Amino acid sequence: xxNILKIALTLAVGIVLAGCYNDFDNPAPAKVYxxxxxxxxxxxxxxxxxxxxxxxxxxxxxxxxLGRRVVIEDDVVIKGKVxxxxxxxxxxxxxxxxxGEQAIELRLMNDNYVNYPLGQxxxxxxxxxxxxxxRYMLSLGAAPALEPDGTFPNDTPSxxxxxxxxxxxxxxxxxxxxxxxxxELDTITEADVTVVDKDNYKTVLNDDLLGxxxxxxxxxxxxxxxxxxxYPNYLENVNxxxxxxxxxxxxxxxxxxxxxxxxxxxxSSLFTYETTPTSLESGSYVVRVSGYARFALKExxxxxxxxxxxxxxxxxxxxxxxxxxxxxxxxSYKDIEEL
Numbered sequence: 001x002x003n004i005l006k007i008a009l010t011l012a013v014g015i016v017l018a019g020c021y022n023d024f025d026n027p028a029p030a031k032v033y034x035x036x037x038x039x040x041x042x043x044x045x046x047x048x049x050x051x052x053x054x055x056x057x058x059x060x061x062x063x064x065x066l067g068r069r070v071v072i073e074d075d076v077v078i079k080g081k082v083x084x085x086x087x088x089x090x091x092x093x094x095x096x097x098x099x100g101e102q103a104i105e106l107r108l109m110n111d112n113y114v115n116y117p118l119g120q121x122x123x124x125x126x127x128x129x130x131x132x133x134x135r136y137m138l139s140l141g142a143a144p145a146l147e148p149d150g151t152f153p154n155d156t157p158s159x160x161x162x163x164x165x166x167x168x169x170x171x172x173x174x175x176x177x178x179x180x181x182x183x184e185l186d187t188i189t190e191a192d193v194t195v196v197d198k199d200n201y202k203t204v205l206n207d208d209l210l211g212x213x214x215x216x217x218x219x220x221x222x223x224x225x226x227x228x229x230x231y232p233n234y235l236e237n238v239n240x241x242x243x244x245x246x247x248x249x250x251x252x253x254x255x256x257x258x259x260x261x262x263x264x265x266x267x268s269s270l271f272t273y274e275t276t277p278t279s280l281e282s283g284s285y286v287v288r289v290s291g292y293a294r295f296a297l298k299e300x301x302x303x304x305x306x307x308x309x310x311x312x313x314x315x316x317x318x319x320x321x322x323x324x325x326x327x328x329x330x331x332s333y334k335d336i337e338e339l
Contacts, residue, residue, distance in 0.1 A: 089290060102212065253297075
């Protein structure tokens with residue numbers, strides 16, 4: 001009887017394991033979330049613009065908001081299409097989504113392109129997340145002092161660091177999945193991209209489009225000095241001391257960024273609609289590329305070369321809010337077209 005029982009148990013375990021293997025080999029399709037999944041639970045789906053308004057109503061649009069945050073208390077959800085990709089290494093731990101009007105950065109983890117490819121519709125449960133400003137750019141992420149149980153501290157700072165982000169990346173895959181849900185897989189269309197050129201950039205571009213995908217047509221590469229910074233350059237970091245370096249001075253080819261001997265630095269180049277750039281606040285844009293980008297060592301367009309660039313439109317400043325520049329965040333090398 002004991003032998004028969006052992007055989008029966010062995011067969012039972014085998015059947016269970018076989019069932020597990022069948023499930024592994026033939027996994028059920030991932031759930032595709034819709035508006036109904038959230039509204040039926042009492043959540044309200046709001047626009048990205050209305051979410052951002054929660055920050056601006058408290059801290060305003062000026063330098064007073066730098067480093068500030070608002071922890072979202074309401075049960076609200078935003079919905080948008082993924083318009084950025086970290087597949088080529090130039091977008092780091094960020095995901096930009098666009099709802100047809102405005103866009104926002106989600107501070108997540110690495111390899112977002114695997115789960116959230118370009119065109120993917122995502123829903124974000126904002127309750128408990130921190131909406132914060134870093135050098136004028138708003139993002140949605142975890143509060144800096146995230147507690148082990150996933151709760152967030154009260155937003156009651158008596159002072160703030162102008163250069164701080166006010167939030168941080170959501171630290172684990174499990175936590176990301178608590179806040180970010182995949183809807184249908186769509187594609188990037190012309191409706192998702194705002195097109196500007198030398199004739200309309202002054203009227204089309206404004207800060208409502210920060211984080212959005214913009215196609216800049218007919219920009220001119222400019223090797224020049226603006227606001228005491230000479231372009232192109234790369235930012236060397238030695239023991240936390242940052243120094244602008246110039247490719248010509250170092251005897252290096254002029255490339256998008258620095259990546260030699262396993263040392264990687266950001267590179268900055270300047271593209272403009274202006275005949276003689278005198279400011280980086282209108283008509284001239286810095287393209288900042290990570291040394292980790294796959295195209296870091298691609299040759300930069302020559303001085304005065306004409307290009308089209310499709311990129312995320314961003315804003316940056318000094319730590320106290322001055323020396324504003326508008327920067328272009330490129331997801332892929334194919335989004336840079338020499339004319």
